[in-house]
Amino acid sequence: MFKKESDELSSEFVLEMIEIDKTFPGVKALDHAQLKLRYGSVHALMGENGAGKSTLMKCLFGIYREDAGEIRIEGKKVFFENPEQALKNGVAMVHQELNQVLQRNIMENIWLGRFPEKNGFIDNRKMYDDTMDVFKSLEINADPRNIIGKLSVAERQMVEIAKAVSYNAKILVLDEPTSSLAEQEVEHLFRIIKKLRDEGVGIIYISHKMEEILRISDEVTIMRDGQWIATEKAEDLTIQEIVKLMVGRDLTNRYPPKTNVPGETMLEVKNLSGRYMPTCQDVSFDLHRGEILGIAGLVGSRRTELLETIFGIRTRESGEVILRNEAGELHPVKNKSSRDAISNGFAMITEERRATGIFAGMSVTFNAIIANIIGYVKRGFLSTKRIAGDTQWVIDTMRVKTPSHKTPMRSLSGGNQQKVIIGRWLLAKPEILLLDEPTRGIDVGSKYEIYQLIISLANEGKGVVMVSSEMPELLGICDRIAVMSNGRLAGILDRSEATQEEILTLAAKYI
Amino acid sequence: MESSIQVKDKKWANLADTLLNYALYIILGIMILVVIIIEPSFVSPKNLIKILSQASTRGILALGVAGLIVFAGTDLSAGRILGACAAVSASMLQSVTYASRMYPQIQEIMPKWVPFIIALAAGLIGTILVYRKTGSFQFWIPLVTTIATGLYYLFSSGTMTIWLPLLFSIIVGVAFSLLNGFGVAKLHLHAFIISLGSQLIAYGATCIYIDSQKGGAQPLASLDSQFIKLVNGSIPINDSLNIPYLVIYFALCSVVMYIIWNKTTLGKNMFAIGGNPEAAEVSGVNIVKTIMQVYLISGVLYGIAAYLEAGRIQSVTTNTGLNYELDAISGCVIGGVSFSGGVGTIPGVIIGVIILQVINYSLYYLNVNAYLQYIIKGLIIILAVSIDVRKYIKKK
Incomplete structure (x- = not known):
């Protein structure tokens, strides 16, 4: 449909991204990255978190500007200054984070930026009819006048996909479109993708779900640390090969030796449910001294909400959290607030390090001691000497690489920031650590150090609960893996018996 | 999975949500009831018309500020901008018989060069608009001549000398408002900061302008009687009831703003940017342009409000407009x-402004101590915002 016959510039590729470089302060996000997309094909883009997939797509869509390199669409060199130009030149994108105006209705969200007008006024009739046409062709059932904020995440996802399709683009980018879709909706999406592919649209498909990739895509490009690693035909690849290319080294070396030995039960969670949606429902598990318990699940399986309910950030509806001391005595704890939880020996490291973990503009010292600040008060004032001593302790034990105590947190790498945060919580002397995606956005080298740290904490007899979306990581360092599905606990697997397939099966149990 | 208790809870939650959504109107309704019980004479057509006409100029100001609040911003300078515009309007509208008027020669200067410049400018703008719409220049001669003839007629008949200050008032309002818009859209300042600064600039400029009179700083008063009639006149309905022109102006502005907010791309884009700037950006909305256009419209409304306010209070000083922005924002x-x-909605803004004026007037009507009135008004604003915020707090 979009093929050009005898144009000299034209080639078999609708899109070529060649030698793209992009540097953010302190990070080289893209290093000679490349991607070539054929007409009428589905091209999977794969890589670990932080490999640069989304950054590459944002360069294509004009959200970021590449430092070097060339982007060609249908053989013609292009440079987009903003998304408006990208959209006008036939590039549409479903963004990973659903970018929608929650207060407005479906049709206004779909036609935002290109409202149909009649005599200078918005033509609501046409907007409604056009939306219905798109929905009909994609077999979506929804009233275009419904407010977006009232839809479920899956419905919102389908609206985003319909919006991207409605641009009639030559190139369609889908960034993790199935992260919040159930099996049935995924099938629906795949039907849409196949239809568009047959019409000649080039589709870039980003996902972490290996089976999906191998089912739907024609070609696969693998990225690692911002670099292009390989482009292969999907039929020639297996899951193992993809993982090997993504990780780039033998899996055995990615995790430190497990030396911790789980002991007595120290924490029992019984039938825990939260009050306000989204929340966990009826979750029960126990945690042993010196044990690392992994929590797996798809995005939206409410793993974070479970940790937050235990930690008292979310309101508990019913259920119990019971601590058991070394003598075997039981102490039910309420954890009505995070302060309450901290004094009961809990610590929580949040998922969004930048948003809810660090104080970016403040010093390493401030970041290290802030959770424990009352401990430094001496005669009504803060004791500088003890603060300096504890900051040094954090830097030494966590092996934080920082020029000085006064360095602002934002100039440290992600891995070092995370180490300071873990150190901050250790100063509060917790017994139970709740870690939410502790290695997200951290480079491979630092990840290893964080794993070492987690294992040594378990060695000291602390209990660790760790949420992660990276299954190899869970299989690599956890003693047991609890799998969440749609807010409920689908099962707990022992390290010796757990496999990726089994985890995925459990993760889909209640969807 | 849901037990009957949960269903019951949900019903209660829905009812609570509905109550929360209308809590403001419920509380304010009760307050008005209390006033009526204390002083039954409060509800009379005459009082209501009075309240409406008092609410008019601030209502027009509020229509301008509302768009900026939809952007999650605010405008602290609206009152002082109104002061500056009102000073400009009043200085050009002083009665020709008033000895110490600011521009003694205004009648003689105007018919000569001003209409010429204005006719030319209007013709050019009209031509550019036509060109942008149709892509051809063929209408420019008829356009310029028509507009020039029309304007010349208005000037020679004397009515234009009343309308021209409105144009200058709008120009001043737009200039200040665009300064705010530039700060928000281009310099990425919070609207609070930029309007905090421009508010001082507007005040300083007003003082210098009023101070520059030959006789030194004195109120700009003794305004043209034709102008006063234009602003404070009314249409008689029956013996006891008149509909003031002010109310009609407010209604006209409201209708225009309702159309802009609900029926144009600009309005929809404004809500999109206010609701989720990233979504607007990745959907190809020109954010800078939209913000500047909304600020421009606010400037026009400030200019209109100032022109009418000058006629309403009939004496403009450096303190005119003081704290008006607070009334508009509340x-x-x-x-x-x-x-x-x-x-946000335009009917909401109108109701909000009227309710505020009802409170003002009823406190005055009940003879509440003037200082106590401030305290009551302050409490009402705090109550209003804390209820408003509750609707959007995510429960965890």
């Missing part, structure tokens, strides 16, 4: 324009 907030952005 009116918007009471009417449900959310400070978190992306939410």
Whole structure:
């Protein structure tokens, strides 16, 4: 449909991204990255978190500007200054984070930026009819006048996909479109993708779900640390090969030796449910001294909400959290607030390090001691000497690489920031650590150090609960893996018996 | 999975939500009832018309501020901009018989060069608009001549000398408002900061302007009687009831703003940017342009409000407009324009402004101590915003 016959510039590729470089302060996000997309094909883009997939797509869509390199669409060199130009030149994108105006209705969200007008006024009739046409062709059932904020995440996802399709683009980018879709909706999406592919649209498909990739895509490009690693035909690849290319080294070396030995039960969670949606429902598990318990699940399986309910950030509806001391005595704890939880020996490291973990503009010292600040008060004032001593302790034990105590947190790498945060919580002397995606956005080298740290904490007899979306990581360092599905606990697997397939099966149990 | 208890809970939650959504109107309704019980004579057509006409100029100001609040911003300078515009309007509208008027020669200067410049400018703008719409220049000669003839007629008949200050008032309002818009859209300042600064600039400029009179700083008073009639006149309905022109002007502005907010791309884009700037950006909305256009419209409304306010109070001083922005902002907030952005309606703004004026007037009507009035008004604003915020707090 979009093929050009005898144009000299034209080639078999609708899109070529060649030698793209992009540097953010302190990070080289893209290093000679490349991607070539054929007409009428589905091209999977794969890589670990932080490999640069989304950054590459944002360069294509004009959200970021590449430092070097060339982007060609249908053989013609292009440079987009903003998304408006990208959209006008036939590039549409479903963004990973659903970018929608929650207060407005479906049709206004779909036609935002290109409202149909009649005599200078918005033509609501046409907007409604056009939306219905798109929905009909994609077999979506929804009233275009419904407010977006009232839809479920899956419905919102389908609206985003319909919006991207409605641009009639030559190139369609889908960034993790199935992260919040159930099996049935995924099938629906795949039907849409196949239809568009047959019409000649080039589709870039980003996902972490290996089976999906191998089912739907024609070609696969693998990225690692911002670099292009390989482009292969999907039929020639297996899951193992993809993982090997993504990780780039033998899996055995990615995790430190497990030396911790789980002991007595120290924490029992019984039938825990939260009050306000989204929340966990009826979750029960126990945690042993010196044990690392992994929590797996798809995005939206409410793993974070479970940790937050235990930690008292979310309101508990019913259920119990019971601590058991070394003598075997039981102490039910309420954890009505995070302060309450901290004094009961809990610590929580949040998922969004930048948003809810660090104080970016403040010093390493401030970041290290802030959770424990009352401990430094001496005669009504803060004791500088003890603060300096504890900051040094954090830097030494966590092996934080920082020029000085006064360095602002934002100039440290992600891995070092995370180490300071873990150190901050250790100063509060917790017994139970709740870690939410502790290695997200951290480079491979630092990840290893964080794993070492987690294992040594378990060695000291602390209990660790760790949420992660990276299954190899869970299989690599956890003693047991609890799998969440749609807010409920689908099962707990022992390290010796757990496999990726089994985890995925459990993760889909209640969807 | 849901037990009957949970279902019951949900019903209660829905009822609570509904109550929360209308809590403001419920509380204010009760307050008005209390006033009526204390002083039954409060509800009379005459009083209501009085309240409406008092609410008019501030209502027009609030219509301008509301769009900026939809952007999750605010405008602290609206009152001082109104002061500056009102000073410009009044200085050009002083009665020709008034000895110490600011521009003694205004009648002689105007018919000579001003209409010429204005006719030319209007013709050029008209031509550019036509060109942008149709892509051809063929209408420019008829356009320029028509507009020039029309304007010349208005000047020679004397009516234009009343309308021309409105144009200058709008120009001054737009200039200040665009300064705010530039700060928000281009310099990425919070609207609070930029309007905090421009508010001082507007005040300083007003003082210098009023101070520059030959006789030194004195109120700009003794305004043209034709102008006073234009602003304070009314249409008689029956013996006891008149509909003031002010109310009609407010209604006209409201209708135009309703159309802009609900029926144009500009309005929809404004809500999109206020609700989720990233979504607007990746959907190809020109954010800078949209923000500047909304600020421009606010400037026009400030200019209109100032022109009318000058005629309403009939004496403009450096203190004219002081704290008007607070009334406008509180009116918007009471009417449900959310400070978190992306939410608000024109009917809401109108109701908010009127409710605020009802409170003002009833406190005055009940002879409440003037200082106590401030305290009551302050409490009402705090109550209004804390209820408004509750609607958007995510429960965890």
